[in-house]
Amino acid sequence: MYYPAIFTNALEGGYVVTFPDIPEAITQGNTFEEAIEMAEDVLLSCVEIYFSEDRKFPQNRALLENETAVSLPESVYLKILLHNTMIEQSISKVQLARLTNIRPPEIQRILTPTHNTKIDTIGRVFHTLGKQLQITII
Structure with missing residues (x-):
């Protein structure tokens, strides 16, 4: 990216x-x-x-x-996409924690650009927001 x-x-x-x-x-x-x-x-x-x-x-x-x-590292770009999706859908971090059943401190770490987050976790959060994470190699 x-x-x-x-x-x-x-x-x-x-x-x-x-x-x-x-x-x-x-x-x-x-x-x-x-x-x-x-x-x-x-x-x-x-x-x-x-x-x-x-x-x-x-x-x-x-x-x-x-x-x-x-x-930019791909992991950071994924978090940009997640951050922007939350803004587009007017979803706060607190709401995201409730929707995903993930504790608020972990949501904060997920949304920290430099924190290492498993891609599975990011995919799960996207799924909760009605999005599907797809990976393509060109």
Whole structure:
């Protein structure tokens, strides 16, 4: 899973990285490799911010000609999809705990982007929300 980013040469050297779909995500690095690493870090930080503010996180999209893909772990992307589904359905964490019969602290961990959650658990939560988790290898 990736998000489009624009890498611009910085006047002082290195690269400035911005994300057209996530205006809060801005970072830089002295080398392209460092800029990629910093971009992945700021992207994950933005996911955490959006989650804490109960805001939908933008869906990823196809790259345009001047954009570079910055990756997010698949587990984080699944949690973005889950978070966005909850917002679309106006389901709170407390309601989700009741619907899934999962204790509220565990729901909090499930919805923490950096917490390792079993894919079976995420699939079960999606099922409770009327969605089916499908995995495709391309």
